[in-house]
Amino acid sequence: MTYKAPSQAGPHYVPPLRVSHNGLQNGQMEPLIYRPAARSHRLPMDRVDGELGDMDKNGQQFTTELGSPLANGKMHLHSSVKRKLAEEKGYVFDKRLRYNVRQNESNCRFRDIVVRKEEGFTHVLLSSQTTDNNALTPEIMKEVCRALGNAAADDSKLLLLSSVGTVFCSGLEPSYLIGRLSTDRRKESSRIADAVRDFVLAFIHFKKPIVVAINGPALGLGASILPLCDVVWASERAWFQTPCAALHLTPSGCSSYTFPQILGVALANEMLFCGRKLTAQEACSRGLVSQVFWPTTFNQEVMLRVKEMASCNAVVLEESKCLVRSIVMSVLEDVNEKECQMLKQLWCSTKGLEALFSYLHNKTSEK
Amino acid sequence: MTYKAPSQAGPHYVPPLRVSHNGLQNGQMEPLIYRPAARSHRLPMDRVDGELGDMDKNGQQFTTELGSPLANGKMHLHSSVKRKLAEEKGYVFDKRLRYNVRQNESNCRFRDIVVRKEEGFTHVLLSSQTTDNNALTPEIMKEVCRALGNAAADDSKLLLLSSVGTVFCSGLEPSYLIGRLSTDRRKESSRIADAVRDFVLAFIHFKKPIVVAINGPALGLGASILPLCDVVWASERAWFQTPCAALHLTPSGCSSYTFPQILGVALANEMLFCGRKLTAQEACSRGLVSQVFWPTTFNQEVMLRVKEMASCNAVVLEESKCLVRSIVMSVLEDVNEKECQMLKQLWCSTKGLEALFSYLHNKTSEK
């Protein structure tokens, strides 16, 4: 099963997202792990990041995209039992890493994200253990909401959002969708749509500036939420795609409003209807991204700027964001509501669901 | 009489639009033919399209810009009588073509456009027989409205709009304006402004995605309506100009709203006030156009993508468009109403009309 690759030339292609069949078929209500056991199925990226260690490659101490070692590490769990065990123990351990995970209060509360309290700002990293390619499930989205809630209340002046690994975020996990919707269409379509709505609302309502650092591909909802963030810095390695129509989905994350506003209706629709993929440079020249940096110095450039920004007056930052955002706040709330209603309807209707299933099934059997 | 050429360097220039004086002076209410009889007066294009046959050049079988032979052909009628005759017979024939026009139901209902029902989509081609350079008259605009109405009701998933010839659309026909407004200013200014309003409304209200393929220059109203379409693909050969102020016209087609939204107020106003011409690449980098293709493969690229888009789920396409458009629908309706009111006032006022006439007269005598 892959995201639909558009018919454009280019070195990039959309990563294949594997279905973890146990999750799909047993209809378990417990959080499922969508990460495939065999690592040879991992996302093949056209350019492999040399300097950022991937624990799968060498088993050495693993570092996040943004430079310092991850407190909770990156886990490879082959069953929900193992996961459960790890959680109960209050720490995670992967033998292949030979790496003792330091655990602190903020990290132990989250499984699929890492939260770091830095001087003047909070750093949230997507680091999904239950899905591949930082794909989103309702559970992961709830963790992000909780992290945003915490950062709103503490003394952070701003929030930095980034990702561990080579993919920023691949959007909603299709295998999760299929698994749940085939179990209880009516109930699950509501539950998932509500989770998307709350996730997007958390971004809309967050009052401090959100800086987002895009290290790699941002797909679907992972791309849609970028205009809800305030400053968007991207690595040359990043690219952007929202292949809604091809995936039998309607736009989400307020992209039906923000994309036309930012990119112009012609390009926005090409992205939403035709799955047009934008390179980092294109996204920057069209306004989705503030600035593009070389992959090798991306982390330093981002950290330098975030620290400088965090030295500004907190009131000035928050009030400036308020001035910029307050005028579109209610529009975004409405758009988000409508988009999620539409997704719910689509998932709830036999026809819409069939279309989604047949699309995903075709993709799977194509491989 | 020419559109005003702006003072910018560049290989392109705006095509001279000839007045067919019989149409201007006799005030006939029957549809007039503005195409000049002598073909030597045709629009001189800087790059002549080699592979797309123009029947005037060689009399061979003529093909449309988008590849397959046109069912209704391209006619050269030297009087409204001949036209009338052809219409009554239910088919058209041009001796120079040695080409028997195949006639089918949908084609015979239109004179200045061609409508093709393809698999999954409707293809509307501007192919004006009564004006040069696909200029618009109320009659032609009504044909487009009817075609859009039909496509809205049938099983098409989307609409493809393109043009026959080397010019996409040169906007309102100035000689028509002069001819009619000098006959009965009050009545005709209302009638023409209403036709513009309904034409623009037809685009605003069309619920399925509209893909537009711009093979050559798009001027005035022909450029203004592009932001009302959903995906805009252009050939390298296309360029865009809305020289409203220079033509003593105010903006139309909602461009007073959509152009600033898409291009930024600085460039939008330079286009509206100073007649700034945009190349295809400029229009693309500023958001008016989704993507630019090489002229030689333009048709294939467009068809490939349209067919792919037409394979998407119809509900998803329509609902996605609804999400993108519903939020600006009422704004666009208001803007269109105001713009057309302003045009009516301008055409109706002695002063406004004199300004338009003297401008067009000066242009004619300059030649």
Added chain:
Amino acid sequence: MTYKAPSQAGPHYVPPLRVSHNGLQNGQMEPLIYRPAARSHRLPMDRVDGELGDMDKNGQQFTTELGSPLANGKMHLHSSVKRKLAEEKGYVFDKRLRYNVRQNESNCRFRDIVVRKEEGFTHVLLSSQTTDNNALTPEIMKEVCRALGNAAADDSKLLLLSSVGTVFCSGLEPSYLIGRLSTDRRKESSRIADAVRDFVLAFIHFKKPIVVAINGPALGLGASILPLCDVVWASERAWFQTPCAALHLTPSGCSSYTFPQILGVALANEMLFCGRKLTAQEACSRGLVSQVFWPTTFNQEVMLRVKEMASCNAVVLEESKCLVRSIVMSVLEDVNEKECQMLKQLWCSTKGLEALFSYLHNKTSEK
């Protein structure tokens, strides 16, 4: 004291703005002169304009950036007394110039701007005598408002705004802010915020097209007002920066609304929060600027186009602007009101003021 230089590479840097300490400390209510007496302190520009005479360099007849001799010349007054004297005499004189200033009615009414009535348009030039780098004080802003009021009432079809010197406008004068706010925080914060509000409103409400020619750096409020103008032409030498957060200020000039609209929220916020500097080319490709011209022919290019635009019909120009602007008029009024309320609060609060002072003090002591 300097504007904060952002951490980006590039040949440009923000000009040092000197505090004239007499103005700061005595709290005089009379207009103060912030221009430093010694010319060696002048803004060092990376590229000195060779062909545009600076009277300080050679004492020859001085010409404005836009080509013709300035009627009121450029004054170098070393005390407010000398200034006062000059004003009472009704003319200005600078011995070093050996230049008798021709005085006409419109010029003698302004001190920090020059107003020229040209055929079909009014030309307003920022030429501040009381501040360096065309920085703005409430008094200068009031002069601009008066000039706009006059141009609205006379037979000009449009207004051309440009600057004398190498800097277009460096925004609010920080030394003025410090001087006044440290004298009477409550009263002065209201007075200055009201002056900003009225200045911005004058642009919002001006009904004829405003063309602005940016010969050099445009900073803070000097950059913020550009989207309120209609056509923006810039010299290659121009650059744009609104380092609000770094200066402990919130956005002004409606930039909290117009910048995200034009540049996209990602770049707009990078400018407002991180002080991102835009080159002329960047500003053009992102929509803030209509077109960029070479510095050597900038004046001619602008004048050519302005004259062409001034040959258009006045009603068409005004009604076109009305169509483009009326839809956002009330939004802009609201945004301006909110922005100025926020500035007032910030200046009025002990904390906000301390932050501004400490920032400016640090900058001064860094030198």
